[in-house]
Amino acid sequence: MVQQMVRDFAQREVAPFIKEWDRQQGMDPAILHRMGELGLLGMCIPARLGGQGMDYISLGLACEELEAVDTSLRVVMSVHLGLNSLGLLQWGTDEQQRCYLGPQARGERLAGFCLTEPGAGSDVAALVSSARREGSDYILNGEKMWISLASRADHFLWFARANPDAADPHDGLSAFLLEADRPGVTRGDIHGKLGIRAGSTGWVHCQDVRLPASLRLGEEGEGFKIAMACLDGGRYTVAAGATGLIRACLEASLRYAGQRQAFGREVGQFQLIQHKIAGMVQSYETARLLYLRAGWMKNEGRRNTRETSLAKWFATEASFGAASEALQIHGAYGYSDEYDVERYLRNARGAMLYEGTSEIHELVQAGYALGQRRDASLRCELPAYVPERDPASGSPSGRTASL
Amino acid sequence: MNIVVCVKQTPDTAATVTVENGKVSWGDAPLVINPWDEFAVEQALRSREAHGGKVIALTVGPEAAREALKHALAMGCDEAILVSDPGLLAGDSLVISKVLAAAIEKIGAVDLAFFGRQAVDSDTGVTPAQVARRLGWPALTLVAAVTALDPAGKTISVDRALDEGRQQVKSPLPAVVSVTKEICEPRYPSFMGIRKASKATIPVWSAAEIGLTSIPAAALSWPELFAPPKVETRVEMITGDSVDAVAAKLAARLLEEKVL
Numbered sequence: 001m002v003q004q005m006v007r008d009f010a011q012r013e014v015a016p017f018i019k020e021w022d023r024q025q026g027m028d029p030a031i032l033h034r035m036g037e038l039g040l041l042g043m044c045i046p047a048r049l050g051g052q053g054m055d056y057i058s059l060g061l062a063c064e065e066l067e068a069v070d071t072s073l074r075v076v077m078s079v080h081l082g083l084n085s086l087g088l089l090q091w092g093t094d095e096q097q098r099c100y101l102g103p104q105a106r107g108e109r110l111a112g113f114c115l116t117e118p119g120a121g122s123d124v125a126a127l128v129s130s131a132r133r134e135g136s137d138y139i140l141n142g143e144k145m146w147i148s149l150a151s152r153a154d155h156f157l158w159f160a161r162a163n164p165d166a167a168d169p170h171d172g173l174s175a176f177l178l179e180a181d182r183p184g185v186t187r188g189d190i191h192g193k194l195g196i197r198a199g200s201t202g203w204v205h206c207q208d209v210r211l212p213a214s215l216r217l218g219e220e221g222e223g224f225k226i227a228m229a230c231l232d233g234g235r236y237t238v239a240a241g242a243t244g245l246i247r248a249c250l251e252a253s254l255r256y257a258g259q260r261q262a263f264g265r266e267v268g269q270f271q272l273i274q275h276k277i278a279g280m281v282q283s284y285e286t287a288r289l290l291y292l293r294a295g296w297m298k299n300e301g302r303r304n305t306r307e308t309s310l311a312k313w314f315a316t317e318a319s320f321g322a323a324s325e326a327l328q329i330h331g332a333y334g335y336s337d338e339y340d341v342e343r344y345l346r347n348a349r350g351a352m353l354y355e356g357t358s359e360i361h362e363l364v365q366a367g368y369a370l371g372q373r374r375d376a377s378l379r380c381e382l383p384a385y386v387p388e389r390d391p392a393s394g395s396p397s398g399r400t401a402s403l
Numbered sequence: 404m405n406i407v408v409c410v411k412q413t414p415d416t417a418a419t420v421t422v423e424n425g426k427v428s429w430g431d432a433p434l435v436i437n438p439w440d441e442f443a444v445e446q447a448l449r450s451r452e453a454h455g456g457k458v459i460a461l462t463v464g465p466e467a468a469r470e471a472l473k474h475a476l477a478m479g480c481d482e483a484i485l486v487s488d489p490g491l492l493a494g495d496s497l498v499i500s501k502v503l504a505a506a507i508e509k510i511g512a513v514d515l516a517f518f519g520r521q522a523v524d525s526d527t528g529v530t531p532a533q534v535a536r537r538l539g540w541p542a543l544t545l546v547a548a549v550t551a552l553d554p555a556g557k558t559i560s561v562d563r564a565l566d567e568g569r570q571q572v573k574s575p576l577p578a579v580v581s582v583t584k585e586i587c588e589p590r591y592p593s594f595m596g597i598r599k600a601s602k603a604t605i606p607v608w609s610a611a612e613i614g615l616t617s618i619p620a621a622a623l624s625w626p627e628l629f630a631p632p633k634v635e636t637r638v639e640m641i642t643g644d645s646v647d648a649v650a651a652k653l654a655a656r657l658l659e660e661k662v663l
Contacts, residue, residue, distance in 0.1 A: 001473065001474065001477055001592055001597050001600070001601075002594070002597060004435070005477075005591045005592050005597070008591060009591055038591060038593070038594075039593060039594045039595070043594055047595075052593075052594035052595060052598075053594070053595075053598060054594050054597075054598070058594075
C-alpha cells in the first residue's frame with residue numbers, strides 16, 4: 001500500500017510536469033511542501049519524534065517509486081531523510097531531536113548534508129572547512145560543494161575540522177547542525193548539470209559563522225564516523241531509487257518494443273532487443289533484492305555498511321546500463337526529450353559519483369572480502385525498527401511494507 | 404452520522420483485458436479498490452469531517468477483497484466489514500445488492516450509503532439504485548456535488564450530473580448516493596492510516612449472519628463473450644487544384660461515407 005500510495009502521488013503530481021521542470025532546471029517548490037504534507041519526509045522516523053513510524057523497507061519502496069518518475073524527488077529523500085534525519089536519529093541528543101529532527105520529520109523544515117568540498121570528495125579526511133572553538137561557541141569557516149538542496153534546505157549537517165592537530169586526520173573532524181539563516185551563511189545553486197536538472201544542487205559557504213557547542217552532533221572528533229554512518233542511510237535510498245530507475249527503463253523499453261515496427265515486425269520480436277530487455281529484468285530483480293536485504297538488516301538493527309554499499313554500487317551502475325540500453329532500444333527517438341529515456345540516462349550517471357563513487361564502493365567490497373576492513377561498533381547505532389504503540393488504540397502497529 | 408461506503412475490489416485499470424475461449428481475463432493484474440469508489444470514500448470522509456460520526460467501509464467478495472477495505476481504512480474510514488460467502492462468488496448485481504442491503508440493515512441506523520458510480524470491471528452502474536430499492540431509500544445517483552447535508556433535519560441536497568445538465572435534488576435521509584469523479588479529489592492513504600489498516604481487525608460476515616437464509620441465483624448470464632472486432636482504418640489523401648475543390652471533394656466523400 002505504501003508503494004501504491006507513493007506511485008500514485010508521483011504519477012499524478014510529478015510525472016505530468018517533470019519534463020518541464022527538467023528543462024527549466026528547477027522543480028515547483030510546492031512539491032516539496034506536498035511531500036512533507038504526505039509524510040514522506042519523515043516516513044521512517046518514529047511517530048514519537050514527529051515522523052510516520054514506518055520501517056526502513058517502506059522507505060526503500062518509496063524511493064524506488066519516486067525515482068521511477070524522476071531522480072530529483074528521490075534525492076530529496078536521500079538528503080533530507082537518509083543522510084540528515086537518520087543521522088540525527090542515530091546521533092542526536094534528545095534536545096537536538098526535539099528542535100531539529102521533529103520539524104524535519106513533520107516536513108516543516110528541509111535538511112541538507114554538507115560534507116563534500118571543492119577539493120575533497122572521496123577523500124573525506126582531506127576536508128579543510130574549519131571549526132574553531134571560542135569559549136562555548138564554535139566559529140565555522142569553509143565552503144561545501146555539490147550540495148543537494150543547497151538553496152532549499154533550512155538546516156544542514158555540516159562537517160568541519162575542529163582539531164587540526166589530530167594525529168589521524170579522520171579524528172580531527174566534527175559534525176554540526178547549521179541553520180541556513182545564521183549570519184555568515186551564503187549559498188547558491190549550480191546550473192548546467194548533466195542530469196537531475198529539476199533538483200537543487202549547489203554550494204554553501206560559511207564565513208565566521210558562530211554556533212553554540214550545543215549544536216555539535218556527537219562528540220568532538222566523531223565527525224568522520226558520523227559521516228560514514230549517515231552514508232549508510234543515504235546510500236540505501238540511492239540504491240532503492242536506482243532500482244526504480246531500472247524499472248522505469250524496463251517499462252519504457254517494453255512499451256516501445258511492443259509498438260515500434262522494423263523489418264516488418266515489432267522490434268521486441270528481435271533477439272538483440274530481447275537480450276537488452278532480459279538484462280534489465282536481471283538488473284532490476286537483483287538490485288531490488290540487494291536493497292531489500294539492506295532494508296531488512298536496518299529493520300533488525302544490524303550493521304549494514306557492506307550490504308548497503310553493495311546495493312548502491314550495483315544498482316547505480318546497473319541503472320546507467322539500463323538507461324543506455326533503453327535509449328538504444330528507442331533509437332533516435334530516445335536521443336530526444338520527446339521520450340523519457342534520455343533523462344533517465346542523464347540522471348543515472350550522477351549516482352555513480354555521489355554517496356561514494358563506484359570506485360570507492362569497489363574498494364569497500366574488496367576490503368571486506370580480503371578481511372582488511374571490519375565494522376567497529378559505534379557509540380550510537382541506528383535504532384532498529386520497533387513498531388510503535390499507536391496512542392489511539394494502544395496496540396502495537398505491525399510492519400506494513402508490502403512487497 | 405453513520406455513513407456506509409460500499410467498495411469493490413477490481414483489477415487495476417492499467418490491466419490489459421483479453422478474451423480467450425469465451426472468458427474474460429485480466430491476466431495477473433494487481434487488484435485494487437475500484438477507482439470510482441475512492442471518490443465515494445473521500446466524500447464519505449468529508450461528510451464525517453463536517454458533521455461527525457463514523458464511516459464504515461463495506462464490501463462483498465472473497466477473502467482477498469480485504470485489501471480493498473484496508474485501502475479504505477488507510478484513507479481514514481473508521482471500520483470495515485467484509486461479507487464473504489462461497490455462494491456469493493457468482494453473484495450478479497441483483498444478488499450483490501441484496502447482500503449489501505442486508506448488511507446495511509444489520510449495521511443499523513445508517514444515514515447515508517455512498518457508492519462509486521460504477522465498477523471498472525463489470526461497469527453495470529446499477530448496484531447503487533438496486534440497493535436503494537431494496538432498502539426503500541431514495542437513490543441519488545451520479546452525484547457531482549453534495550451542496551447541503553443536514554443530519555439533524557435528516558436531509559441532503561445534491562447536484563446530479565446528467566447528460567442534459569445539472570439536476571438539483573433535495574432528499575430525506577437515509578439515502579443512497581452514488582458519486583461521479585467531479586465530486587472531489589480522493590486523498591492518498593496516509594502512513595498513519597496504512598499503519599492502522601495493517602493491524603485492523605476486519606469482521607467477516609457470512610450470508611447467514613446478515614439474515615440471508617438462501618442466496619438467490621444470478622439473473623444475468625453471459626452466453627458468449629468476445630473481443631470487439633478490430634476497427635479497420637485507412638488513410639485517403641484528398642487532393643485538388645484549389646482549396647475550394649479539395650473542400651468540395653472532401654464534403655462529397657464525407658456524405659458518401661455517411662459521416663455527415
